[in-house]
Amino acid sequence: MFVLVNLKTYPCDPVAVAEAVRDVDESTDARLAVAPQAADLARVAETGVETWAQHVDPIEHGSNTGHTLAESVADAGAVGTLINHSEKRLKLADIDGSVQAAERAGLETVVCANNPEQIGAAAALGPDAVAVEPPELIGTGTPVSQADPDIVEDAVEAADNVDSEVSVLCGAGISTGDDVVAAGDLGAEGVLLASGVAKADDPQAALEDLVEPL
Numbered sequence: 001m002f003v004l005v006n007l008k009t010y011p012c013d014p015v016a017v018a019e020a021v022r023d024v025d026e027s028t029d030a031r032l033a034v035a036p037q038a039a040d041l042a043r044v045a046e047t048g049v050e051t052w053a054q055h056v057d058p059i060e061h062g063s064n065t066g067h068t069l070a071e072s073v074a075d076a077g078a079v080g081t082l083i084n085h086s087e088k089r090l091k092l093a094d095i096d097g098s099v100q101a102a103e104r105a106g107l108e109t110v111v112c113a114n115n116p117e118q119i120g121a122a123a124a125l126g127p128d129a130v131a132v133e134p135p136e137l138i139g140t141g142t143p144v145s146q147a148d149p150d151i152v153e154d155a156v157e158a159a160d161n162v163d164s165e166v167s168v169l170c171g172a173g174i175s176t177g178d179d180v181v182a183a184g185d186l187g188a189e190g191v192l193l194a195s196g197v198a199k200a201d202d203p204q205a206a207l208e209d210l211v212e213p214l
């Protein structure tokens with residue numbers, strides 16, 4: 001299973017969480033990675049943890065003030081990027097452009113979507129993976145893999161119908177090992193989570209619990 005920890009703009013110490021993710025990654029068969037804010041990418045990557053960006057824009061080098069260039073993200077040490085998170089929605093054409101920009105820079109891609117219909121559209125753009133996240137469950141602690149298992153199974157089917165090479169992750173409310181196991185049982189190859197680790201009093205203990213059954 002792939003466990004991708006999105007730090008959003010939570011007031012955690014990104015380097016401390018990154019070190020916890022790195023240390024837990026070394027003690028499990030699961031693949032762990034962390035997605036800090038763009039400004040923190042380089043110092044997070046320096047810890048040795050697998051580092052992801054939260055977003056890249058559909059642009060190239062040039063006149064693009066305030067945008068995030070995929071090549072800069074890669075130069076800072078990221079190996080992948082989220083695209084179209086529920087909290088950073090893009091138009092379809094921009095999702096396509098961001099996937100192409102990420103691929104141009106050698107970044108792995110996870111395109112997020114709200115539901116199985118959008119997952120099918122996202123998979124058609126050829127990312128490495130898609131992630132289904134019902135917005136109403138994000139940050140609630142109520143896991144999608146248990147509260148809405150159909151949406152995960154339907155997302156897996158929708159992606160598979162379009163391109164069987166595209167992996168499916170699920171996210172929203174995931175905070176325990178049981179939630180991750182349930183996600184795997186529904187066909188997801190990984191989970192995308194945030195508050196269960198980034199807002200935990202002890203992120204390392206939260207991560208150890210998450211990967212313990214894997």
Ligand code: G3P
Pocket residue numbers: 006085133137138139140141171172173174192193194195196
């Ligand atoms: O990117 C992951 C995220 O949207 C899920 O957040 O806090 O429900 O794990 P959370």
